[in-house]
Amino acid sequence: MSKGLLIILSGPSGVGKGTVCTALRPKMPELIYSVSATTRSPRAGEEDGVNYFFKSREQFLSMIEADQLLEYAEYVGNYYGTPRDFVERTLESGKDIILEIEVQGALKVKEKFPEGIFVFLLPPSMDELKDRIRGRGTEHPDVINHRMSVAEDEISLMQHYDYAVVNDEIDLACKRIESIIIAEHCKIREL
Ligand SMILES: Nc1nc2c(ncn2[C@@H]2O[C@H](COP(=O)(O)OP(=O)(O)O)[C@@H](O)[C@H]2O)c(=O)[nH]1
Numbered sequence: 340m341s342k343g344l345l346i347i348l349s350g351p352s353g354v355g356k357g358t359v360c361t362a363l364r365p366k367m368p369e370l371i372y373s374v375s376a377t378t379r380s381p382r383a384g385e386e387d388g389v390n391y392f393f394k395s396r397e398q399f400l401s402m403i404e405a406d407q408l409l410e411y412a413e414y415v416g417n418y419y420g421t422p423r424d425f426v427e428r429t430l431e432s433g434k435d436i437i438l439e440i441e442v443q444g445a446l447k448v449k450e451k452f453p454e455g456i457f458v459f460l461l462p463p464s465m466d467e468l469k470d471r472i473r474g475r476g477t478e479h480p481d482v483i484n485h486r487m488s489v490a491e492d493e494i495s496l497m498q499h500y501d502y503a504v505v506n507d508e509i510d511l512a513c514k515r516i517e518s519i520i521i522a523e524h525c526k527i528r529e530l
Pocket residue numbers: 350351352353356357375376379410411412414419420421422439440441442443444445
């Protein structure tokens with residue numbers, strides 16, 4: 340049986356990665372979603388083991404020490420990382436898995452899994468990106484400004500990705516990602 344595809348959906352904070360992943364779920368029910376570990380505090384409505392595995396800094400550092408993370412990154416003062424075992428087991432079982440992660444972590448995944456499908460989600464404009472981060476209402480203004488400057492640096496790394504998808508309209512962005520996955524399954528690969 341062939342292995343599943345590893346799909347990495349990345350892009351600046353507030354571009355709509357979470358929203359697009361949520362909208363993709365009913366459209367692609369066979370796609371598996373990786374749940375990350377983080378030291379960030381849960382937001383209202385977030386559940387441990389569903390949105391993230393919420394960890395203390397000590398717990399996270401011991402996961403790094405034990406090589407339990409495929410990649411990790413420090414982002415705006417918190418650690419975020421992808422549990423390795425789940426991803427590897429899913430791929431071995433022939434299922435596709437999607438990681439929704441920031442850019443530094445995505446580039447680390449590329450070193451280990453160059454065969455991954457790297458998709459960069461773009462905002463229709465930088466003004467729209469700022470409006471989305473602000474509109475979500477979860478961040479302090481200083482954090483918003485910091486995230487905007489991080490976003491500009493991140494967008495400059497887009498050339499390391501395989502695909503660029505503009506998240507102008509959710510359904511359209513989902514359709515683009517769905518099409519990429521379908522096309523990647525049709526690709527002739529080396530045996
Ligand atoms: N490298 C890495 N980034 C992650 C991981 N999980 C989430 N992220 C990214 O961390 C950033 C901050 O996430 P979060 O605090 O949930 O904020 P939000 O995605 O902007 O709502 C986002 O860009 C996420 O995609 C992970 O396991 N590894």
